[in-house]
Amino acid sequence: MDEVTHLPTRGSVFFDERDEGRSLRLSYHRESAVFVVSLWRVDTCLGTFRLTAEDAPRFIHEIASSMAAELEPVAAETTIQLA
Secondary structure, three states: OOOOOOOOOEEEEEEOOOOOOEEEEEEEEHHHOEEEEEEEEOOEEEEEEEEEOOOHHHHHHHHHHHHHHHHHHHHHHOOOOOO
């Protein structure tokens, strides 16, 4: 019999902008210090990726720095100069 894995107490679901029942689920498994990223279509898991807690800061940095680089021109355009 397969080992039963309990659902984590922490996690989120993100829905794909294309819809069609696509989603990404992110859960943290404290006992193994790993984040599991899984791709779903409706109620079927299509694949998983295990991101170690050690690698998570680098992953977060890549997302944040990409967003910051994208927002820089907008921030520059909306700067108000006071007399």
